[in-house]
Amino acid sequence: MTSRRPDAPPAPHGLAGCAVRAAGMVWRAAPAHVLGYMAVTLVGAAAPVALAWLTKAVLDGLAHGRTTVLLGLAVAIAVVTTVAAAAAHATQYVRAEVDRRAALRAKDELFAAVTRFTGLARFESPAFLDRLRLAQMSAANPGRLVDTATSATRSAVTVAGFVGSLALISPVFTALVLLSAVPALFIELRMSRRRVAMLWRIGPAERREAFYAQLMATADAAKEIRLFALGDFLRLRMLAELRTADAARRRTDRREFVVQASLSALSAGVAGVGLVWTILAAGRGELGVGDVAMFVAAVTGVQSALNIMVSAGVMAHEQLLTFRHHVTIVSAGHDLPEPRDSRSLPALRRGIELRDVWFRYGEDHPWVLRGVDLFIPHGCTVALVGLNGAGKSTLVKLLCRFYDPTRGAILWDGVDIRDVPPETLRSRVGAVFQDFVAYELTAADNIAVGDLGAAQDRTRIERAAREAGVHDAVAALPRGYDTLLSREFDQDPEDEADAEDSFAGEPASEGSASGVLLSGGQWQRLALARAFLRSDRDLMILDEPSSGLDPEAEHEIHSRLALLRSGRTSVVISHRLGAIREADRIVVLGDGRVTEEGTHASLLADGGAYARLFTRQAAGYRDDVAEPVGASEAGTGVAR
């Protein structure tokens, strides 16, 4: 179901540069193993040539009745055969170790680069995500580059050894065998470029296939999939994507099959002609028995080694084309423009000003903010109100500099936040996002992610949990703060290993994960605890901090948050207008601009959009209160 997509945007790195980089990376990851690998590879390469010469000597000895040398030759053949077999096993082991070490390093390099990106835009770009997927594929086995390089070297040694022997018998035929490999090399290189281009084209289909598979296999989506009976729908969509990708792979495989079969027929033809010529020459007495055996071994050896060299070259080419995505990501510049003068950010004294801020998520996206002018005074709570999609969350993302305004500026005590490193800005901000993350970590770690410096400080973590009103719930968990908040992983890695063991024999008892899940409101309190852990920061952002809380909890949490915010600068977003009526300033966003601004009382008095929203919400609560005895004040039924 994928439409045809253009080939990969040109990566700025040449293949030679990528090859040097890959070699350097593998070398730094496992220098001793690379040397060992090369050594056993060379031994493995020399063995067939040695065996061919020894066999020729045995046959010549037999033909000329020189039996005294036969014992020595037989022992030599036995030794070479044994060493070759041992070298083959050693090669396998050392190669696997080089692969593991190089993969570790490549992954480290790749994800260090990914986590260095300071903005969000790249993670919302399908082309970047496709590139990342291919980079991950190449990071999984960069050692294969060494593998292909050494197998090419080994084949080169074999070719050199046999070519010398073959040239002694027939220089013309030797040239013919070597020349027959040249077109193969060019044709195969062209095919490898096509294969990599095909991998790029099917990237979106493969990512969608993985997405559907993931949906069907995770607990998060399991409820809806079962209730709405989405299983078949998702499975069929997954299969459709897989078929699309398979069709593209099949077309490439077919083309390669035809080309490779033709190339094999060509080399078989060359070998056949040579064999006929040798046998006829031996019949005429121009060549001995040993020469015929040597010729057959040499032609077979040269052709198969040339084949291996060509395929190794092609594979290396293909791997380098894929590795180029890794290099492109690892050496990508900053996603947000670097600060012009990297100044430090002073503690907030006056306030934060949004000056004529315009923003859209991309050039082909509609404007979300169209000239927002807003001042967030130091020590004040500013509440953002507006209909769904008005741009409230977008505005706080700009405050954290996840994106830069398309036009206009955000000034922190007069300093443009683009002039300070994003990490400096963010170290001064605490936040609870609307779409906070429920990490599959322990309860303590889930709170500590708010400030990793507190990870070992249980007192701070417990204090934050108490302030967020979640301490009792966490303490009551099977392992208290050390309880894993997940049903996907076992509490102890050993348990997973045990399950694996039992799976080999009897099926493990399914549904026996030792972690637990929290309720939605409890998760929200944990997210709040992260914010409490950062309560000393200059700016606190609370985007729908209480949407999942019960009314009592909401009231309690807002009282605590009011305490947390007092004297601090904060921006609060909430659709529950009762919860933000105490804010120092309420700002209404509409049509991408600030349409109203004031206190709760002044906005109600103005009778604008805020008054309309508040009155409508309050009416809903009042209707449900069955005329309480003595209820006289209009505002008492409003949720607070």
Ligand SMILES: Nc1ncnc2c1ncn2[C@@H]1O[C@H](COP(=O)(O)OP(=O)(O)OP(=O)(O)O)[C@@H](O)[C@H]1O
């Ligand atoms: N990452 C994104 N990429 C593209 N468009 C986005 C992105 N995030 C939000 N938008 C769009 O920006 C607009 C504003 O979204 P935003 O989340 O800021 O609204 P909001 O006022 O917080 O809404 P709500 O009250 O529903 O939470 C919406 O039209 C939305 O579709």
